[in-house]
């Protein structure tokens with residue numbers, strides 16, 4: 216929860232619904248625009264916009280270290296006769312990482328142990344500065360409000376449409392090791408969302424995941440589609456599959472406003 220919200224966060228909280236009110240014309244009601252669903256006002260929904268920020272699981276979707284995206288033979292669905300087995304990577308598309316992804320001594324910290332109360336609640340979407348990775352210095356300059364527990368980074372990955380291209384982009388933006396350590400030491404963040412396949416830059420992947428996952432409480436949520444989502448406060452809902460022993464899980468993630 217954002218119990219110790221700073222003044223700027225409180226302002227954000229009030230501004231967002233007003234902006235939403237201005238934008239929501241009757242014509243837009245119930246229309247599906249890309250990944251954004253506008254809902255009629257005054258209904259029983261309790262929110263006016265829903266953003267599906269989950270990557271579609273399809274052949275050709277961007278996957279780690281592959282030029283051509285998800286190959287057909289790695290994505291098979293079981294048919295009614297049980298003839299085909301549905302195989303998938305626990306880290307494909309939009310997914311959550313569990314600590315046993317990197318630590319052999321944390322086998323009980325699996326996908327089944329990921330805390331729903333961390334994965335669901337108020338979240339802040341922030342635009343990260345372009346043309347840089349997320350170092351301690353860069354993160355400090357972003358003035359992340361105190362008390363934020365869930366932060367989704369909208370980086371140049373979104374502007375480069377990396378989640379929508381087949382070929383893996385090794386030079387994507389993400390956390391550097393000192394940035395990950397800075398977040399652990401200086402913020403209350405328990406969920407880190409990123410708009411490409413990893414929260415960390417490719418070069419620091421192992422170290423960043425170690426820094427974050429050894430806390431046992433921080434959940435990286437990777438592969439988010441944030442194209443249509445502006446900076447601000449949202450309700451985040453992220454639901455990984457309940458798979459004991461898995462070191463992560465594809466997750467359905469949505470934002471509501």
Ligand SMILES: *[C@@H]1O[C@H](CO)[C@@H](O)[C@H](O)[C@H]1NC(C)=O
Nearest residue numbers: 318319320321324429430431
């Ligand atoms: C697992 O090992 C790492 C270091 O290798 C340590 O930091 C972490 O606390 C350990 N976790 C548990 C649950 O023992």
Ligand SMILES: *[C@@H]1O[C@H](CO)[C@@H](O)[C@H](O)[C@H]1NC(C)=O
Nearest residue numbers: 346347348386388416417418
């Ligand atoms: C971020 O780090 C990666 C190394 O993993 C590098 O290829 C890329 O150029 C860096 N991005 C920027 C904007 O500095």
